[in-house]
Amino acid sequence: MLKSYSVFGTNSNFRTIFTFKARHTRQNVIKVISANYASIARDKVTSPEDAVKDITDGVKLLVGGFGLCGIPENLIGALCKHQAKDFIVVSNNAGVDNWGLGLLLKQKKIKRMISSYVGENAEFERQYLSGELEVELTPQGTLAERVRAGGAGIPAFFTPTAYGTLVHEGGAPIKYDKNGKVEIASSPRQQQMFYGKNYIMEEAITGDFALIKAWKADRAxxxxxRKSARNFNPPMARAAKTTIVEVEEIVKIGDIDPDQVHLPGIFVDR
Structure with a gap:
């Protein structure tokens, strides 16, 4: 007697239904799955410079990390050697004077920062107050949710955070001119009441490239x-058109338990 067995998957490499004779099912399924895993494996990029070579002027970069924890320091270093400039950078922090995103600021490669806490970078402060840098300050939880929403395909959401502040009312200085006057100010947010409580609308954030730091990755x-170094990295990866991951160790497919995967390979481009 013949039996039918079906193998399904969300990956395009699995979008086939296979029917086997009962006595061959297990062996054939193993061969099919093994072949398809091999086809989705990504070859590692050994040079950070190669990984960022197609980043051009004016792109929006989503950069993982919290302070200096979990930042893609080698990818940032490669961008310092790259000719591209005028980046719009989304990151919780802006590094410090001589590390992290502070290195890109020092070379004046960043046009606008969308950040939360930036108080430990003297060069950041100098550029902002002198009119050399545009800054969009965003509450930390709101920043995290804007990026998460972008990765989930949600265009906007309502939050009670910052209701009644400059974030809500608009007019917060984004860019000063050389005379210290506000040249670009933030726009007011739409407000709405739900269940007797006031909320403001925030738009999602997406980007052209995400620069991510992970501990381990397999070839897929x-x-x-690793621990708190996860921070903003997974949502940033999901919200970008192209995601570049810097890892400490690359392992074979299957060496990472599926239950331990923090960021599925479908969101990783290189």
Whole structure:
């Protein structure tokens, strides 16, 4: 007697239904799955410079990390050697004077920062107050949710955070001119009441490239982060058109338990 067995998957490499004779099912399924895993494996990029070579002027970069924890320092270093400039950078922090995103600021490669806490970077402060840098300050939780929403395909959401402040009312200085006057100010947010409580609307954030730091990744791009270094990295990866991951160790497919995968390989491009 013949039996039919079906193998399904969300990956395009699995979009086939296979029917086998009962006595051959297990062996054939193993061969099919093994072949398809091999086809989705990504070859590692050994040079940070090669990984960022197609980043051009004016792109929006989503950069993972919290302070100096979990930042893609080698990818940032490669961008310092790259000719591209005028980046719009989304990151919780802006590094410090001589490390992290502070290195890009020092070379004046960043046109606008969308950040939360930036108080430990003297060069950041100098550029902002002198009119050399545009800054969009965003509450930390709101920043995290704007990026998460972008990766989830949600265009906007309502939050009670910052209701009644400059974030809500608009007019917060984004850019000063050389005379210290506000040249670009923030726009007011739409407000709405739900269940007797006031909320403001925030738009999602997406980007052209995400620069991510992970602890381990397999050849299919499945990533594992180490403790608090995970922070903003997974949502940033999901919200970008192209995601570049810097990892400490690359392992074979299957070496990372599926239950331990923090960022599925479908979100990783290189």
């Amino acid at each position: 791009g499945n990533c594992l982060f």
